[in-house]
Amino acid sequence: MEILPILSYLGIFVFAVTGVLKARTQRFDLIGAVILSFVMAYGGGTTRDLLIGIRPVSWINDNFAIILVLIATIVTFFFKLDFKVIKKLLFWTDAFGIGFFTIVGLQVALQAGISEGYALIMGVITATFGGLLADILCNSVPNLLKPGELYATACLIGGALYLAMEFFKINHEISMIICVLVTATIRIYSIRKKLQLPVV
Template identity: 55%
Template sequence: MEWLQIITYAGTFIFAVTGALKARTHLMDIFGGAVLAFVTAYGGGTLRDILLGVKPVNWVNDNIALGLVISALISVFLFKENLKHFNRIIFFTDAIGLGLFTASGIKISLQNGITPTYAIIMGVISSTFGGLLADILCNEIPALLRKGELYATASLLGGIVFISLKHNGINDSTNLLVCVVLVVSIRILAKRKKLYLPEI
């Protein structure tokens, strides 16, 4: 299994956990949890593939990805009584998923012939739109749109570094790892230091 597959599957599992935990905070039943887990895990990648013209989209016929989402849902269900401070857990799982899907989204876009600039945009879409859809389903203002610590900006900065390293001849495995670590680090640092973008 290649690094890209590992990162993509890890992101799928992490975002599915995030979606299931979000359903838990809204006191949803197991079906509601399944819907949010699937939407969070697949939403961004599905939109990316539609924009890229990839057929079928990434999760169709992928039994491993399906198994990971179901495993994430079951894990949250079984350990829900031992998971305290849901908001804190959601933040960290979401930050990790943000980094993983930024890196994989950019790499997949480049493999499909997209220019570096638009590959970065596709990376941001891959990593943020699943959470956006989940927030809408929960009747919340999406984290992507509300004022808060750097979110899509962290993805954007990680994508720029990914492309810069690639342009300078750094191998893709290193790029993927650096991108993930950088996005997660920026997201956590922004939360702790309360870093915000200026208001419009």
């Protein structure tokens, strides 16, 4: 099996879990958790597909992805955890989720014939817009807009590094894995060290 579908399903599962954890911090019921789970898992990819003209959007005919989201939702919802543990899990799942979805979004855009610069933007949108929509539904300031998060910036750096490695003909699968790890590492490091871009 190719590595791209694996990364895509990992991203869907991880962001579905993240959606349920977000729902728990807001004390949503099971339906609210399912909605937030789907928004996290599919929001960014749907936005990307609509922008680049993929019809139908990628998840419509993917039964395995939908089952994966439902399993992640049900298991996470009924697995009771302490609030501090939930916050730590959110921290890790969100970081690796944006890593997975950055490379997936970038690859989907490249395969659709989008130029490298715009494909990089599509990678960032895929990684961040699910969380953006979920935060809006939770009536909180999206992580994408918060200082000290380096949310989209981490995706840009990881995606740009992947494109650079592709230019220098480094092994394709290794380049994808490095993109995920670099994106997640920058995200984790920026939060722990409270790094931020200049404030307007």
